[in-house]
Amino acid sequence: xxxxxxxxxxxxxxxxxxxxxxxxxxxxxxxxxxxxxxxxxxxxxxxxxxxxxxxxxxxxxxxxxxxxxxxxxxxxxxxxxxxxxxxxxxxxxxxxxxxxxxxxxxxxxxxxxxxxxxxxxxxxxxxxxxxxxxxxxxxxxxxxxxxxxxxxxxxxxxxxxxxxxxxxxxxxxxxxxxxxxxxxxxxxxxxxxxxxxxxxxxxxxxxxxxxxxxxxxxxxxxxxxxxxxxxxxxxxxxxxxxxx
Numbered sequence: 001x002x003x004x005x006x007x008x009x010x011x012x013x014x015x016x017x018x019x020x021x022x023x024x025x026x027x028x029x030x031x032x033x034x035x036x037x038x039x040x041x042x043x044x045x046x047x048x049x050x051x052x053x054x055x056x057x058x059x060x061x062x063x064x065x066x067x068x069x070x071x072x073x074x075x076x077x078x079x080x081x082x083x084x085x086x087x088x089x090x091x092x093x094x095x096x097x098x099x100x101x102x103x104x105x106x107x108x109x110x111x112x113x114x115x116x117x118x119x120x121x122x123x124x125x126x127x128x129x130x131x132x133x134x135x136x137x138x139x140x141x142x143x144x145x146x147x148x149x150x151x152x153x154x155x156x157x158x159x160x161x162x163x164x165x166x167x168x169x170x171x172x173x174x175x176x177x178x179x180x181x182x183x184x185x186x187x188x189x190x191x192x193x194x195x196x197x198x199x200x201x202x203x204x205x206x207x208x209x210x211x212x213x214x215x216x217x218x219x220x221x222x223x224x225x226x227x228x229x230x231x232x233x234x235x236x237x238x239x240x241x242x243x244x
Contacts, residue, residue, distance in 0.1 A: 009052060009144045012133070016147070019155045020131040022112045025056030028135060029107060030086055031100050032069035033118040035079040041140040045082065049116075049135075052142040060113070062091040064103035101125075108132060114144070130154035 016022040028049060038045045050057055061083050069080040091103050098106075101122045104115055108126065115126060116135040126132040127148040134145040147155075 005141075006054065008146070012144050012146055013053070013055075015151075015155075016112075016131070016133050019151075019158075020112065020133075022114075022133065025058045026053065027058050027060055027111075027113050028116050029060050029062070029089070029104060029113040030083060030116040031061070031065050031104060031119065031122075032072075032076055032079045032083050034116045034135075034137065035069075035082040036076060037118045037137045039078045039082060041137065043137075043140050045116075046085075048140075048142055052144070059086045060089045061086045062089055062093075062100075062103050062107065064091055064093050064097045065100045067097045068100040 013022065013026070030045065035045065038048075046059060049059065066080065066084055066088070069076045069083055089107070091107055093103055093106075097103075101119060104113075104117070104122060105125065107113060108115060108129075112131075112133075114133045114135050115122070117123065118136055123134055123136070126134060128150055130148075130151045131154070132148065132151070136143055136145065
């Protein structure tokens with residue numbers, strides 16, 4: 001392979017690996033149209049793709065792709081035999097197969113697959129979605145398509161948001177360093193409000209009842225009176241006093 005062609009494919013792989021988490025070994029999802037084109041050009045898919053990427057790749061297909069190729073019969077007999085050689089990945093349509101194009105769209109929603117297909121409608125549909133990587137045959141040569149406009153716009157938008165976020169952080173840091181940023185005041189938690197005491201002016205004064213003498217007090221006075229001793233005056237003293 002020419003150096004310029006390798007550089008282009010490597011640059012594309014780096015783009016998708018950096019921005020959309022594509023990882024080696026790269027998973028290549030192949031349909032029957034790609035196998036048919038390879039059969040017409042008389043090339044071996046496994047050999048050509050590995051030689052083109054010059055890194056770890058894993059060639060996959062789905063049950064829906066195989067069933068659709070089998071249903072088309074004669075014209076795709078050779079392509080059907082080729083596509084059956086690849087590892088069949090679970091697509092979630094077991095028992096209820098769907099069209100090959102719909103199956104591939106579903107597979108690429110949450111996973112990172114390089115879609116190898118000659119289906120023009122499928123290619124146009126995937127180009128509109130950011131992060132979709134396409135591989136096709138140009139005559140006998142595999143070509144990894146450059147990132148679509150949707151993928152580039154998504155990356156530019158994300159880079160712009162990251163740049164704005166960094167600028168805001170830098171501005172806040174400079175303000176804080178120069179003392180222009182107001183210090184953050186800690187807000188004290190409010191105490192839970194309990195029931196308020198009644199207004200003393202609105203409350204009626206309680207009338208104090210006069211203490212009534214208790215039976216115990218009466219008994220004590222009676223006892224004290226009973227205990228008083230009378231002083232007896234002798235008769236001669238009385239007589240003397242009476243003389244006076």
